[in-house]
Amino acid sequence: MRTHLRHDAMAYAEKLPDSGADLSTGQASLDIAAGRLDLTVHTRMAPAERAWRKLETDPWNSLHQGFEWCRAWVETHGNPLAIVEGRLNGEIAFLLPLEIERHFLVRSAQFIASAFTNFNSGLFSAAFRQIAADIPGRDFELLLAKTLGDHADLLSLTNVPFDWRGERHPLAGLPSIRNQNASFQLPLAPTMEETIAPLNAKSRRKKYRAQVRKLEAAGGFEHIRPVSLSEQKALLECFFRQKAARFAAGGLPNVFQAAETQAFFHMLLEHDRGADDVPLELHAIRLKGEHEGKIAAITGLSRKGDHVICQFGSIDDSLMAEASPGELLFWLVIERSALNGATLFDFGIGDQDYKRRWCTIETAHHDILLPLRPAGHLAAMTHRGVTRTKTLIKGNPHLYALIQRLRAQGGTTAAAKPED
Template sequence: MANSYFTLAAPSRQSSRDSRAHAAVETRPAEPITLSVHRDLAEVEADWRALDANKLNSLHQSFDWCAAWKRAHRSQLLVVRGALGKQLLFLLPFEIESGCFFRTARLIATAHSNLNTGLFAADVDRAPRGELCRALTEGIRRALRAYADVVALEKTPALWRGLPHPLAALPGIANPNASFQLGLLGDMERTLTQLNAKRRRKKMRLSERRLAELGGYDYVVAREPADAHALLDAFFRQKTARLEAQGLPDVFDNSEIRAFFRLLIDRPSAGDRLLELNAIRLRGEHEGRVIAVTGLSRKGDHVICQFGSIDHMIAADSSPGELLLYRVIERLCGEGVALFDFGIGDQPYKRSWCTMETPLRDITLPLTLRGHAAAGLHRAVVRAKRTIKANKTLYALVQRGRRRILRATTETADD
């Protein structure tokens, strides 16, 4: 059963002209938008899977993705369901993070998501825009203030797939990072015409020549769970080694996070691919050695690159990561994929591949008096990050400071 229900009745806003024009017509009062809060994901699974079918809803808010996160973590989860009469409008799946001073409601798995949309019905526009906005603000305040001090809807798009997103009606600020995409045009030749095709092919041939000197390579797509787990373990090893060499923290060095990605491999999902592992594997003298790994998720015609790594100990000068991306995109061009998403974060290799940049927004909704302070702090931190990232010199100083702190922490732990 749901924990609680909240109703927002739509007030009348007819002008005097409209009133006169419809004076002789008997009208029914507008149906209210009703919100309910659910603790158990299974209670709303049928509705959730129905909304999963809308291709504009991110895979990161899909039922199977969130269920895997719940199984790997012990966080408190709450799902807000909105309906117009008997017709489902939206679901917002939250986890409650308790800090020293604030309780924050975030969309499930936000820390490891590239795009957050929530889940909205394809015909959500049937709800009056003003009433939907009230439901997503006043309604959520009433529904969640007993559980959290502030709601943080992070990494949300104002526009997605060429359409305005329902959350764009809420006030927000620019996220420090954008996400980057490449449109796939049915085959590799047409897709490369959007880029510097000649340079891209030349770089790929150079990579192949260098790997041929080592005995050649295979492009591998893990089709069996055991193979996928082996490639995931290779990714963890490569990522850890790379970040240690750079003196940076490893966000994947966490038992719950690693368990989550393993669950994505094992969890059956109708139609979607929660996590597919692709790799470049050497032949010859280094037979079987994996030198590049990437993890992909697919929903409909949209593929997201979740992560990637390379082995810096061997054949690094062959650019195996770039070669792997080339082979992945080449394959997906023939499999009906229309959008390849490199995910959030501005990096040179993304800009070299991508033709689209999607700005993202952070929306903070204070629920309590303490939540107003939390929302102000969140906005200040986001603005500070955006300022730092916009200044290359300042960003480099901050990165060096992070590396020094990490080294000092590691040395202290070793002692």
């Protein structure tokens, strides 16, 4: 697949502005106990790159706010940017990589690529995280509103864990609502046996052996992780096909269908820097014997330091479904991650049975909703209402199951609409 980049999108990441546009606007300051906090908004990535790359090395900060992850999205989507750079006494304190999207008449400032991020933290220095709780919440709100008010009506930061790796999030004092979904993690030990010990280890091993036997009876399989870029891109295209079929069967809209979305994931494959910092790597189960060469399951992983995140997965229902190749692939990538020194395997946001079977940690997420202008107040109220409704539905198993059945049935009729 050839990636098509928009000229105006590329300009956001270039070192020189197009048409002589200003690189920064919206400057504001606040005197706090620790000193002077200065905020600046950049409308291009390049001016903030040096500080950006410095902050992203901190293991506490999410890989989804990393420079390469954000640049891949910016160069394929082209939304206006509003990157908030905070400096305390002249030293870099934090960076909020934001893009502006218009929803009806409301301009929303949100994390770049937030439609495809499993958890968001922003980028904060360890020193700022230690003193952030001492900043008066109302003063911080007014500072952000003054800084971003010319760019957006609402600051909407979704999927933010307020408690992460033993630290409280610096923005936890801003107006927020708990997200209807949590994320799920599995701590990793040096070996697979130690990793599954807190789970039902005996049942886990029995299921794994049964899956392997079923596949070997049909000719065998191999766990592949393509090395060449061309092989990775071919496997990614296979994922898009499998996922499209899965969504269609379930009566769901295909969130991976847009050409710019597919181009984004293709670009992530091009930024593998090796070591323990990988934006996206693909793993799959390829069958042998009667299904020679066919791909039964695929998963996409990201890794930053000791933290591995499962970004997506797919299966081909027509290939050895009785052997649960998707579940088997999770075993294999979890084992590989443990042996390679990772300490946390993250299944991402969303409550599903298979995640609960694997995970011992459930992490609550919150959505920060800070109105910046009058139009933002109504949008924040609407977001809260929708979130509460989703939480209510998901908290009622019978109602949730009914809605899932209706949605699946709707996908089989010509009258069904994706938004239903």
